[in-house]
Amino acid sequence: MTLKKLLAATAAGSLVFAATTASADEGMWTFDKFPSAKVKAAYGATIDQAWLDHVRLGTGRIPGCSASEVSGQGLVLTNYHCVAGCVQALSTAQVDYLKDGYLKATEEKRCPGMYMEVLQSIEDVTGQVKAAGAGKTGRDLVTATGAATSAIEKASCAATPQNRCQVINFYNGGQYKLYTFHRYDDVRLVFAPEFKTGFFGGDPDNFNFPRYNLDFGLLRIYKDGKPMPTPDHLRWNPETPKAGELIFVVGNPGSTSRDDTVSELETARDWTLPHTTILLSERRGRLIRFTEESPENLRVGEDVLNGLENGFKVFNGRLISLTQEDVMSVKRREEADLRARVAADPKLAAATGDPWKEIADAQIAQHDLYLPYSTMEGSGGGSTLFGYAKTLVRAAAEREKASTDRLPEYSDSRLPQIEHGLMAPRPIELGLEQLNLEFWLSKAREGLTADDPNTKLLLGKESPEELSDRLVKGSRLGDPALRKALWDGGEKAVLASDDPMIRYVLSIDPAARALRKEWEARVVGPTAAAASKIATARFAVYGDSIYPDATFSPRITYGAVAGWTERGHEVPPVTHLGGLFDRATGLPPFDPPQSWYDAKAKLNLDTVFDFSGTLDITGGNSGSPTLNARGDVIGAVFDGNIHSLGGDYAYDPKVNRSVSVSAAAIQEALDKIYGRGDLVRELNSN
């Protein structure tokens, strides 16, 4: 509601500047274009290159999240919800770390599939990538761009295979940059609080504030079996965040759609977002019931459910934002302004053409193809076994080709990460696997209809219930040794495999590949070509002082510790430890574990717990360090308020707020609740 008001007010003012000048504190800036002058003007602080280098080298990207190095011995801070998957994977029916927490200073166990990537350098490769795609359209453009990208990646990391080289697309194809990361593949779990602590308030409190959530976890980077020295780490600082104080977040925002055209936003509003929220809701219902069926199902399913519920809120928040006519009308006017300025410059107009119409045309193709493409080329409902089979089948076929002829995700530069993910030992939860696969198959039949050839290919004469059961019970891909044998054996081994999941994926893969080809030819290619023209036009009209949409790559955003006004009342920017006890009902999800009650008398209940700020963040930023003006870690960002969800399309400085857990609260809990003075000393030793 407030977002609606603000945008209406903006519309009444000077809209021309909406696309050119970022609102106060808006922007997920790249490290090579940080607006230090704006920070100086707004907050009086000097952010120089040394400061930027320091915070860049002390932070990293982990799967789906962000993290920071907080000691010289490889200690890494991130969110609880970013390590919950690891906690889950290390648990068994006998030892439930999710419930009990991973609390004791015993063995630090390796997190399956976990890695951390720290950005070392940025290089502009726009010219090379664009040259490769010059004059090409449709799928040819996708293929040529992909091949150029992976060739650059491969060549750049050839001498340093322990690094990861990634060419990242900015401004929807306006620029391409080569990001080189140090990659660490042995990352171990150091500490995670109990689920009831790390996710206090659960789904009801998610995206809400005030908040009482100790959403942090600790990892450690290992090298050669020992903690790795991390001299570039950030300084830990459990000082109290103060209202108005300048703060920063350094992390990897996943994706935003702020540069999308109006026709793309309409597709999201009318088609993909409703479809997605509906799918997530039914899957959520199945999972909720699944977790209620037994304590073991709860153990197995709770973290998956949390992720799903978080995703539902995100997509639903976006949908609500786009159904506000005022949001769309600002987007329409921004687009009209850009188009009018392009049209007013004959040379620019000739060079630009009408990419907006090209993207609108691609929406029609998207409408036709979205369901079959997303069904057939998806992840089997998130089934791990299906994912293994698909990766093995695809990689085997692709590796027979030259690297540049492959599907881009199987190019030589990407194979090490794929192999790492595939070989990591993970528990396979059969009940969850079956639920995921059945859900996918039943929605495929519903969406495509029973008479569709793709449905017949997927199901034959079987039902979703029977087929999923047969595949999950029959597959032996849960065994890492079998996966390794099939990987090492290549196409011959895969084609000879009698594993039912492998056979199944082999049977549907040609249809999935054909749909992907068509999708790339009719949707991805034309959209990429047109978006790149729009980006070029935007640079020409507004200059290059604009920030690009998020791409799960390192960014830095600045702002202040601040609350906001919600329907007429002020929301204070900080909560305190004592508030958790006030909010507790004794029943999930408002039931702190016994450890908190045992330690209550010792705790300083006035310690700042969580705090909100004007930082412009989105999903993927989870676990990012919240820094003060000196670059010290004063917390870890773990959420936004409900208004932050519209941030996918536009940042609203009045109400869009990030939510961090304070270093002070983490330290107080480690010390007085969990008896981990050793970690407190390590955090403060540098």
Next chain:
Amino acid sequence: MTLKKLLAATAAGSLVFAATTASADEGMWTFDKFPSAKVKAAYGATIDQAWLDHVRLGTGRIPGCSASEVSGQGLVLTNYHCVAGCVQALSTAQVDYLKDGYLKATEEKRCPGMYMEVLQSIEDVTGQVKAAGAGKTGRDLVTATGAATSAIEKASCAATPQNRCQVINFYNGGQYKLYTFHRYDDVRLVFAPEFKTGFFGGDPDNFNFPRYNLDFGLLRIYKDGKPMPTPDHLRWNPETPKAGELIFVVGNPGSTSRDDTVSELETARDWTLPHTTILLSERRGRLIRFTEESPENLRVGEDVLNGLENGFKVFNGRLISLTQEDVMSVKRREEADLRARVAADPKLAAATGDPWKEIADAQIAQHDLYLPYSTMEGSGGGSTLFGYAKTLVRAAAEREKASTDRLPEYSDSRLPQIEHGLMAPRPIELGLEQLNLEFWLSKAREGLTADDPNTKLLLGKESPEELSDRLVKGSRLGDPALRKALWDGGEKAVLASDDPMIRYVLSIDPAARALRKEWEARVVGPTAAAASKIATARFAVYGDSIYPDATFSPRITYGAVAGWTERGHEVPPVTHLGGLFDRATGLPPFDPPQSWYDAKAKLNLDTVFDFSGTLDITGGNSGSPTLNARGDVIGAVFDGNIHSLGGDYAYDPKVNRSVSVSAAAIQEALDKIYGRGDLVRELNSN
């Protein structure tokens, strides 16, 4: 997609007539305004008053559905899915009629809460009702209209308490008519096929065609313990439906929104429909998993799940229809045309004012109130025990007042139906009750947020899981004797009750009543007043040859047996019994029961099974007889195709199709599969 094309074509033609002239075969006509001349012109058939009276007296309204008398001994034809609730209620953990069918000519058992209402007369009471509301606004208007309505109903049925008198609002308050029905309260189950027969194809085939579904069931009206003579019954005719043949459906379409204003459609598109589809999807997921947990849960939950999945498709189909810009643009132009014609007539303009703005203003109030109102004044997630408690608590308080001062649904004229529903013995399925209540409470907390006063009132310090469990396990309202004691004991007994569900409803009822009051004052009242002005203006501009929106009251619609063109290929209008065996996979929902295979050799596989037609129907029409030009029953309508769902807003003659099961197929199955020659003889004896 095809709907979009058609409407675009219409828009290019003469839109002015869109609101004035119904498309070919469009219209759910009332019996007092049937367009016989149009039928004569289009099909050459003569539909006179005797014909109309005959089909009216041979058809009836049953809970949520329609039905027809098909023998002189009270035999009633309807859909399987309209009697499935009764089949479910008569089943136990030991005897599962849902699975096995209710097949044998043994005792015909009474269906709890079932009734049938046959329309006897129609009287225009518009003057009386409008006079009562004259000069009133907001909630006063709602109350005055409700009081006038129930006073008319009470007075009209005073001498014939076995009748039901109902004042029905047509054209959104443009007209009020007193409908007098004969009401029959002792309705028993005669025959229902197996679930696998009555719902062959399940959810995947629902709203699709070609179809192979024997969706019929038979009831019988009893009086004084014996089958009641029904001399006005319709003639059974198992002739083969022929393409192009004129056919009719007589039944009770539930509701349509064809006269809604653009601002109301936008509320549906942006708010209520997304919210509803999301809620239904999560509940669906919970229920699917519930039915998979055990055979007993499947028995208990399957029919509920079918109803829910049907509802989901309906609302999702409506949402998809409204997100088509072409649909909305036709609606915008229709509204603009009416407004322009009103504005062009100064006298009419002065009398009309700006009711479109009044309704648009009510949308803002609706946006604020929808969540708290629908949460607090709802049905407890469909929990039967909650429903009993709410009815008992409300009725006890209301019956202390004069009939005209009560909430309208508790006026004297309505009390007999309420008591009938309350006293009917029904099995209480605790697992399902708990699921429903937990779902409601958890969505209340999610929608309103944990900090909302209404959430605190609903939950106190309990969780949805714990509270629902406590209430369901503790309540004894499943016992009809207790319900009778509380009903008879009135307010004193209810206030003294220690039943936890009664106590719970007592604790939340004041808040629910307050929200209802506000809802009526700010949404219902202003909308009703404005809609009535629009209806009057529409009559003035277009005359009164337009049909009103559906209101779950008797209507007649005409059309032809016809298929349609789907993405370039012709869908034939009929299927044959043999097709079921071709479609069968042997797994749910494509697994005919053994009875069909046993009888296959004897069956005439060329018998027409299901057939589609251009009849303009909607939910509530289920079970309606499909009639030929002579008024004979040649089938029962049970569904529409997927394009029929957009029919809530507009009828598209090119693709909107009804789906009926043929009398021929019913007779063939009764005779050769189920050995019910006795019923075949009864059907053909008149």
